[in-house]
Amino acid sequence: MHNKNFLLRLITANTIILFIVFGTFYSVFNFMDNKLKNILEQRQTISYFYNAINRVSSGLYQSSMLDNPDYLTSAAISSNEAVKLLDTLKKNGFDTRSLEENYNNFFRYTVITTTFGLEHRLEESRGANEMSQQQQQELLAQLETIRNEIDKEQNRIIATIESFMGISSILLIIVVMVNIRLLSRSFILIRTKESEQAEMINALGDGVYGVDENGNCIFINRSALSMLGFYEHEVLNKDQHHMFHHHKPDGNIYHAEECPIHLTLHDRRTRHVQETFIRKDGSMIPVSLTVAPLGSDKGIVVFQDITTMKEEYDKLDYNANYDYLTQLPNRRLFIILAEQKMAQAKRSNELLAIAFVDLDGFKNVNDFYGHEIGDMLLSAVAKRFKSVLRESDIIARFGGDEFVILLDTLKSESECEQTLARIIEEAVRPFLIADFSLQIGASIGYTIFPEDESNINFLIQHADNAMYDAKQAGKGTLRRFQL
Amino acid sequence: MQFVLFLFFIVVVPNVMGETKPLISLGATTIQPIIESVKSSYTHKTGLNIVTQGGGSDLGIKNLSEGKINIAMVVRDLTPDEKSRFDYAVIGYDGVAMIVHKSNPIKNLSKQQLIDIYRGKIKNWDTLGGSKKSIILISKQSNRGLLYLFEQGTGLFHPSNNANSNPAKKIASWAWDAGSNNDNIVWTGGLPNAISYISLGSALSNIANGMPIKLISLDGIMPSTKTILNGTYPMIGKLTMVYRKNDSDAKHFVEFLLSEEGQKAVRKNKFNGVRDAQ
Numbered sequence: 001m002h003n004k005n006f007l008l009r010l011i012t013a014n015t016i017i018l019f020i021v022f023g024t025f026y027s028v029f030n031f032m033d034n035k036l037k038n039i040l041e042q043r044q045t046i047s048y049f050y051n052a053i054n055r056v057s058s059g060l061y062q063s064s065m066l067d068n069p070d071y072l073t074s075a076a077i078s079s080n081e082a083v084k085l086l087d088t089l090k091k092n093g094f095d096t097r098s099l100e101e102n103y104n105n106f107f108r109y110t111v112i113t114t115t116f117g118l119e120h121r122l123e124e125s126r127g128a129n130e131m132s133q134q135q136q137q138e139l140l141a142q143l144e145t146i147r148n149e150i151d152k153e154q155n156r157i158i159a160t161i162e163s164f165m166g167i168s169s170i171l172l173i174i175v176v177m178v179n180i181r182l183l184s185r186s187f188i189l190i191r192t193k194e195s196e197q198a199e200m201i202n203a204l205g206d207g208v209y210g211v212d213e214n215g216n217c218i219f220i221n222r223s224a225l226s227m228l229g230f231y232e233h234e235v236l237n238k239d240q241h242h243m244f245h246h247h248k249p250d251g252n253i254y255h256a257e258e259c260p261i262h263l264t265l266h267d268r269r270t271r272h273v274q275e276t277f278i279r280k281d282g283s284m285i286p287v288s289l290t291v292a293p294l295g296s297d298k299g300i301v302v303f304q305d306i307t308t309m310k311e312e313y314d315k316l317d318y319n320a321n322y323d324y325l326t327q328l329p330n331r332r333l334f335i336i337l338a339e340q341k342m343a344q345a346k347r348s349n350e351l352l353a354i355a356f357v358d359l360d361g362f363k364n365v366n367d368f369y370g371h372e373i374g375d376m377l378l379s380a381v382a383k384r385f386k387s388v389l390r391e392s393d394i395i396a397r398f399g400g401d402e403f404v405i406l407l408d409t410l411k412s413e414s415e416c417e418q419t420l421a422r423i424i425e426e427a428v429r430p431f432l433i434a435d436f437s438l439q440i441g442a443s444i445g446y447t448i449f450p451e452d453e454s455n456i457n458f459l460i461q462h463a464d465n466a467m468y469d470a471k472q473a474g475k476g477t478l479r480r481f482q483l
Numbered sequence: 484m485q486f487v488l489f490l491f492f493i494v495v496v497p498n499v500m501g502e503t504k505p506l507i508s509l510g511a512t513t514i515q516p517i518i519e520s521v522k523s524s525y526t527h528k529t530g531l532n533i534v535t536q537g538g539g540s541d542l543g544i545k546n547l548s549e550g551k552i553n554i555a556m557v558v559r560d561l562t563p564d565e566k567s568r569f570d571y572a573v574i575g576y577d578g579v580a581m582i583v584h585k586s587n588p589i590k591n592l593s594k595q596q597l598i599d600i601y602r603g604k605i606k607n608w609d610t611l612g613g614s615k616k617s618i619i620l621i622s623k624q625s626n627r628g629l630l631y632l633f634e635q636g637t638g639l640f641h642p643s644n645n646a647n648s649n650p651a652k653k654i655a656s657w658a659w660d661a662g663s664n665n666d667n668i669v670w671t672g673g674l675p676n677a678i679s680y681i682s683l684g685s686a687l688s689n690i691a692n693g694m695p696i697k698l699i700s701l702d703g704i705m706p707s708t709k710t711i712l713n714g715t716y717p718m719i720g721k722l723t724m725v726y727r728k729n730d731s732d733a734k735h736f737v738e739f740l741l742s743e744e745g746q747k748a749v750r751k752n753k754f755n756g757v758r759d760a761q
Contacts, residue, residue: 119537
């Protein structure tokens with residue numbers, strides 16, 4: 001924007017300067033040229049006048065010499081031309097008064113010279129001829145003076161035109177030099193800015209590259225190259241999609257038409273997406289990328305390697321859903337999974353059971369052997385319980401010594417009771433932990449879905465209540481929730 | 484130009500000096516062309532050479548009195564003294580024509596305007612409805628017959644004429660004094676702002692030759708055979724040949740001029756013959 005204004009101002013200033021300089025030069029030149037033409041006309045008129053005088057003279061003397069008055073007519077006509085030429089000079093602003101007087105005298109005495117001759121009066125003719133000669137000399141001298149004046153004027157005008165041309169040339173050179181200086185300064189400024197921008201882009205931790213309208217890479221920064229494992233020359237002017245964006249993480253071919261970078265090149269809209277790039281060595285790199293239009297038909301892509309972030313995220317996700325001690329789903333995940341199973345069971349008209357398990361005697365182990373042993377015991381209990389269950393069943397630890405079990409696709413309540421009875425058996429079987437043989441038990445309350453058609457939280461509550469009843473009835477007991 | 488003059492002396496001088504006992508006629512340049520046009524035919528007939536020179540009517544009379552020439556050519560009226568001393572014959576009539584340049588828009592002058600122009604009261608053509616140019620005034624030398632005729636016609640006098648001291652009657656001092664008719668004609672034809680008076684015959688001959696001059700009427704009367712012969716044109720001159728009473732050669736030549744052949748030459752030069760008046 002700044003550059004555009006600068007150029008516009010420069011062009012305007014140049015136009016104005018050139019207009020003023022050459023406009024002035026043109027009008028001065030025209031004025032001088034007209035003056036020069038006028039002078040040349042005057043010069044020509046004078047030269048015609050000179051010729052007319054000669055014709056007057058020769059006509060008259062011919063008449064006298066050949067004793068023939070007929071030549072007088074041609075002399076008179078030549079004299080008319082001479083007088084007309086004097087009028088022309090006068091119209092052109094020349095002061096012809098003395099020239100006119102001189103000419104009249106010249107004509108007067110030359111005619112007398114001739115007519116004396118024609119009268120055969122030679123003495124008088126000779127006398128008149130002297131006068132005539134004198135007048136002619138004066139006239140010619142005057143013409144010479146005028147010619148010299150005209151020459152001087154002509155030279156003066158030519159010198160003026162030349163000096164104007166000189167001044168104009170100098171002005172033009174100055175204008176050109178100022179232009180060069182301003183342009184080169186602005187060029188250097190632009191170059192500096194450009195290289196600074198390039199450095200900035202290179203210095204960015206994010207990967208940055210540009211693509212032309214065909215998706216070919218037009219620039220790429222160091223971060224991008226190091227992330228992707230390419231050299232710059234391997235990527236430049238090549239289709240980036242074919243270089244490091246050709247496959248999806250699942251191994252399927254990633255068609256260019258679906259690529260957000262290509263889409264942005266077409267619709268000129270900025271996109272923020274997570275994609276996977278493929279390194280030169282074939283390994284994958286998850287990236288978060290922003291693609292934005294650049295200029296009128298290009299695009300710029302900024303991306304970050306999100307491998308670490310993704311790992312962190314997954315870890316956080318796991319901790320949020322699993323019990324760190326037993327590696328069993330926690331209450332949160334259990335509820336999500338159980339709801340899915342319930343929906344499925346409802347669709348396929350199947351039964352499922354939610355069982356609440358509370359260990360008997362765990363508190364004593366904890367108090368007697370310490371938390372460390374207690375934790376190890378819980379871990380072992382979880383493993384043993386899991387071994388009893390099918391893959392599709394779910395067991396979660398709800399905290400302390402409480403576990404919740406979802407039994408999937410049950411054919412009957414008895415199948416449920418059998419499984420849960422086995423859980424109790426497994427709980428009762430002594431655990432060998434850190435050379436200690438530990439004896440605990442389990443009390444279980446359960447409820448059957450969809451017979452007990454409540455939401456998952458109520459189902460868990462119901463199972464808990466049933467477990468409480470079982471505990472009341474004596475440890476190691478299995479009890480179904482009663483509506 | 485000196486060379487031209489040199490040639491002029493070589494060509495012309497022997498012509499004047501070479502022959503023995505020629506018949507010399509001298510005087511008014513008005514009459515000179517008539518003599519020029521008949522002299523070769525006359526010489527052929529009689530074997531007598533004719534030499535003719537200009538110089539004006541007065542110079543003719545003077546030279547005749549001194550015996551230097553045979554015939555004086557005169558356009559003015561002869562004085563009673565001259566009439567008694569010499570024989571003479573009028574061989575034709577002429578008018579004093581006013582001429583201006585062909586390009587001059589003026590066509591007529593009143594007699595008063597003519598007088599005012601020549602005494603210098605009117606100096607510019609625009610006063611008379613012409614262009615804004617000074618009038619170049621052309622008159623005649625004091626010894627010229629046409630001047631006498633002009634003086635008679637206008638009542639003005641040549642500035643050098645001491646007989647008249649009334650300045651209002653003097654021709655302007657800056658007027659150019661012409662000698663021969665050719666002076667008047669070439670000056671007027673050569674200078675578009677000139678005015679002159681001249682023998683009508685000479686004017687008509689020169690107009691016929693293409694000289695850029697034109698006649699202007701005086702008080703509405705144009706000089707012509709008719710206005711000259713019936714006397715309505717104010718300035719009329721007689722072409723008079725004057726010779727000594729006992730000069731038979733001269734008499735014979737004058738008689739020749741009065742003959743049919745001589746009168747033809749008079750008319751050929753645009754003058755009016757003596758018999759035209761009858």
